[in-house]
Amino acid sequence: MEGILFEVLARWLHFVGALVWVGHNYATAVTRPRYMPLTAADLSDPESPRQRALMQREHGTFRYASLLTWGSGALILWYRGWLVDALSLHGSLAPLGLGMWIATLMVCNLWFVLWPHQKRVLGFVPASLDERLRASRVTFLSARVNTMLSIPVLFLMGAGTHGIALFG
Numbered sequence: 001m002e003g004i005l006f007e008v009l010a011r012w013l014h015f016v017g018a019l020v021w022v023g024h025n026y027a028t029a030v031t032r033p034r035y036m037p038l039t040a041a042d043l044s045d046p047e048s049p050r051q052r053a054l055m056q057r058e059h060g061t062f063r064y065a066s067l068l069t070w071g072s073g074a075l076i077l078w079y080r081g082w083l084v085d086a087l088s089l090h091g092s093l094a095p096l097g098l099g100m101w102i103a104t105l106m107v108c109n110l111w112f113v114l115w116p117h118q119k120r121v122l123g124f125v126p127a128s129l130d131e132r133l134r135a136s137r138v139t140f141l142s143a144r145v146n147t148m149l150s151i152p153v154l155f156l157m158g159a160g161t162h163g164i165a166l167f168g
Contacts, residue, residue, distance in 0.1 A: 003079075010076045017069035022154070024062035025147040038121075038136045040129055059122075063115060066107050073100060099156030106146045106153070114142035 077083040077096065084090075086097035117135035120127040127135065 007076060007079060010072045010079065014069055014072035014076065017065045017072060020065035021062055021069050022150045024058075024065070025143060025150060028143055029147045032140075035137065035140045038133055040133070059115070059118060063110060066110050070100075070103055070107050073103070095156045095159045099153045102149050102153050102156070106149050109142055109146055109149075114139050114146070117142070 074083060077086050077100070082093050082096070086093040086100060089097045116125075117138040119125040120132050120135040121139055123132070
């Protein structure tokens with residue numbers, strides 16, 4: 001019974017984390033469907049402490065949701081004894097493994113490309129105005145990459161369990 005409880009909890013963490021992480025990407029894509037360059041005036045006014053705190057919370061939530069999603073997915077595969085076969089793209093676990101590799105790229109993109117540039121845009125890290133303007137374009141493109149990569153990840157997650165005949 002405790003094994004079933006563990007897996008149910010891990011699956012819910014995976015599901016909720018994915019909703020927050022990928023949902024943030026889709027919401028951003030819908031509210032800002034194309035890149036609109038920032039101007040110097042957009043970044044020159046200092047932000048209020050309240051706005052700054054809200055932005056830190058929003059960006060922190062979706063960043064840590066990516067780790068929760070990735071970690072709980074890896075934990076589920078490990079618990080079932082599937083992690084090595086999935087990561088080596090072996091047999092019927094290849095779809096889950098491919099999805100995990102793409103998700104790994106997404107997490108790395110978020111933490112090592114998007115977030116360092118977003119910190120400059122938001123003023124959390126000191127940067128010149130020109131650097132902040134350039135960083136806004138990088139964050140836009142980086143976020144779009146993750147949004148596009150989430151489509152095959154979601155497909156492969158579903159195919160790994162429900163579309164096994166496609167890969168068997």
